[in-house]
Amino acid sequence: MINKEDKLMDDELVDDALINDELMNDMSINDELAKDIQVRLRKIAGQVKGIEKMVSSEACCKNILVQVAAARAAMNKVGGLVLERYTKNCLIHKDDPVEEEKIQELVSTFLMFLK
Numbered sequence: 001m002i003n004k005e006d007k008l009m010d011d012e013l014v015d016d017a018l019i020n021d022e023l024m025n026d027m028s029i030n031d032e033l034a035k036d037i038q039v040r041l042r043k044i045a046g047q048v049k050g051i052e053k054m055v056s057s058e059a060c061c062k063n064i065l066v067q068v069a070a071a072r073a074a075m076n077k078v079g080g081l082v083l084e085r086y087t088k089n090c091l092i093h094k095d096d097p098v099e100e101e102k103i104q105e106l107v108s109t110f111l112m113f114l115k
Helices: 004-056 061-091 097-114
Strands: none
Touching (some): 004 061
């Protein structure tokens, strides 16, 4: 026969397992987002080096400006991803779906503005 203490301990273990699963899912999402940000930053660094070479070789100013605009747009995208990561890690509380929806709407608005 299972007593109340054993039942409570089993329930706590199940709750802990669910929380750990949620954290692991959040961690994998965060890891993917962090990797995406790092890859984008490496590409941007390559773009900047390319721009430096264009300036050194006295390339057409219009072409240089096109590349500067592309690098700036890429940085805006990275900023948006960092903002998204920040909201998921620091602002959203899993127990309040209304708050989560409002924050997601705010992030979407910022991302639209950054484009």
